[in-house]
Amino acid sequence: MKTLAILGGGAAGLAAAVSALRTSEGRVRTVIVERLPRVGKKLLSTGNGRCNFTNTDISVGHYHGDTRFAERVISHFGTEDAVRFFRSVGVPEYVEDGRVYPMSESAAGLLDALRAAASGAETVTDFKAAALVPPKTAGGTWRILSESGAAVTADAVIVAAGGRAAPSLGSDGSGIELLRGLGYEVTRLLPALVQLKVARPSVAALKGVRVRAEVNAFSGGNLIHSERGEVLFTEYGLSGIPIFQITAREECDTVTLDFCPDTGNGELLDELTERKDIFFTSSVEDFFAGMLQKRLGNLVLRAAGIEKLSRPVSSFDRGTLERIASALKRLEFRVSGRMGWENAQVTAGGVRAAQFDPVTMESRLHPRLYAAGELLDIHGDCGGYNLHWAWATGVAAGHAAAHTLEAAGK
Numbered sequence: 001m002k003t004l005a006i007l008g009g010g011a012a013g014l015a016a017a018v019s020a021l022r023t024s025e026g027r028v029r030t031v032i033v034e035r036l037p038r039v040g041k042k043l044l045s046t047g048n049g050r051c052n053f054t055n056t057d058i059s060v061g062h063y064h065g066d067t068r069f070a071e072r073v074i075s076h077f078g079t080e081d082a083v084r085f086f087r088s089v090g091v092p093e094y095v096e097d098g099r100v101y102p103m104s105e106s107a108a109g110l111l112d113a114l115r116a117a118a119s120g121a122e123t124v125t126d127f128k129a130a131a132l133v134p135p136k137t138a139g140g141t142w143r144i145l146s147e148s149g150a151a152v153t154a155d156a157v158i159v160a161a162g163g164r165a166a167p168s169l170g171s172d173g174s175g176i177e178l179l180r181g182l183g184y185e186v187t188r189l190l191p192a193l194v195q196l197k198v199a200r201p202s203v204a205a206l207k208g209v210r211v212r213a214e215v216n217a218f219s220g221g222n223l224i225h226s227e228r229g230e231v232l233f234t235e236y237g238l239s240g241i242p243i244f245q246i247t248a249r250e251e252c253d254t255v256t257l258d259f260c261p262d263t264g265n266g267e268l269l270d271e272l273t274e275r276k277d278i279f280f281t282s283s284v285e286d287f288f289a290g291m292l293q294k295r296l297g298n299l300v301l302r303a304a305g306i307e308k309l310s311r312p313v314s315s316f317d318r319g320t321l322e323r324i325a326s327a328l329k330r331l332e333f334r335v336s337g338r339m340g341w342e343n344a345q346v347t348a349g350g351v352r353a354a355q356f357d358p359v360t361m362e363s364r365l366h367p368r369l370y371a372a373g374e375l376l377d378i379h380g381d382c383g384g385y386n387l388h389w390a391w392a393t394g395v396a397a398g399h400a401a402a403h404t405l406e407a408a409g410k
């Protein structure tokens with residue numbers, strides 16, 4: 001009997017195992033090699049423990065990197081395919097704003113169902129692959145070697161070891177390095193879906209403040225992305241889904257927040273003039289009472305050039321109100337970088353996908369070597385797109401590898 005080894009027991013690796021077992025109906029031995037004591041650890045943390053496993057709008061605009069390759073893959077595996085796959089392992093779905101979750105809203109339950117569906121595979125845990133040795137002759141066996149020299153041999157290998165994001169959950173980039181060692185080209189790696197660090201103004205005092213805003217990101221003065229949603233201030237910078245979506249794209253140097261995106265400048269100035277009448281006898285630091293949290297209001301006032309917060313609102317002239325309106329529409333932050341791999345949800349960049357076939361995920365350089373999941377140079381927006389990518393590529397690779405080995409074993 002031929003053996004298929006799946007390197008990495010994460011989302012893509014488990015999907016590959018289920019797909020290979022179904023394709024071969026047990027006629028191909030399937031072995032999952034996992035460095036941690038259990039498979040699927042990262043899945044437990046996804047979607048805040050609810051696992052947002054796909055989206056009702058799986059389209060290429062939500063993917064970044066080699067989008068031509070991504071388009072080919074998702075044209076064969078869209079939302080319906082992901083939903084059908086999960087129903088087939090016993091997980092009905094629940095949809096919220098286009099985001100698809102298991103009906104139980106439990107990532108642990110989804111993992112249990114996946115593990116049950118993959119139970120026909122052998123699992124070798126606590127095995128960190130340190131080398132991947134190709135066959136010496138055509139049709140020979142692959143060897144996966146651990147750091148301690150233990151070996152798993154197989155007739156075909158699917159590398160599904162993830163990217164560099166969230167290394168405490170298992171993926172430290174070693175899968176990417178294994179493929180680099182075999183001569184595969186790797187694009188620049190960057191943490192993505194992660195918080196932004198802000199150089200100025202200091203936001204440390206705003207830690208914990210949440211606000212709804214339109215976030216605009218710029219690079220060299222050019223707008224690169226605009227997104228509305230809830231922004232969270234952290235000790236070092238900005239977080240929240242709109243910020244994560246910005247970090248799925250190219251690097252930015254400036255972010256502006258518009259707290260009144262549906263109100264034009266003139267209308268906002270009228271509203272602030274009315275506000276001046278309401279708070280006429282109050283001190284300036286109460287000017288935003290009921291509109292913005294006080295710490296955020298103070299930052300807006302300082303951005304408008306008002307340093308003395310004890311002065312009365314009655315002292316505001318039209319020029320001051322104009323400056324406040326402009327700060328409310330465009331509060332600017334200089335970005336100093338992104339938080340690191342430990343905080344990131346995905347890896348931007350990876351092994352060049354074009355070195356693989358988008359239908360079978362088989363390597364164009366080595367027969368019977370396949371790749372799936374985040375280790376490729378494609379990542380998605382926040383919203384279920386990255387797990388969808390893992391299922392789509394994992395199912396394709398598992399099916400193709402099992403089919404090839406079954407045919408070779410006859």
Ligand SMILES: Cc1cc2nc3c(=O)[nH]c(=O)nc-3n(C[C@H](O)[C@H](O)[C@H](O)COP(=O)(O)OP(=O)(O)OC[C@H]3O[C@@H](n4cnc5c(N)ncnc54)[C@H](O)[C@@H]3O)c2cc1C
Pocket residue numbers: 007008009010011012013033034035036039040041042043045046047048051052053054127128129130160161162163165166169170171172173174175344345346372373374375383384385386387388390
């Ligand atoms: C906190 C958090 C929340 C997220 N939430 C969502 C969400 O709700 N929706 C969504 O779409 N995406 C989400 N993501 C992203 C998503 O989880 C990943 O993109 C996806 O898990 C990638 O799947 P993968 O199988 O390619 O890699 P991984 O899931 O990282 O799996 C790789 C596996 O390979 C193992 N491995 C690595 N190196 C080796 C080695 N050398 N030898 C042996 N084994 C190895 C790892 O231990 C791991 O088990 C989230 C990510 C994080 C960190």
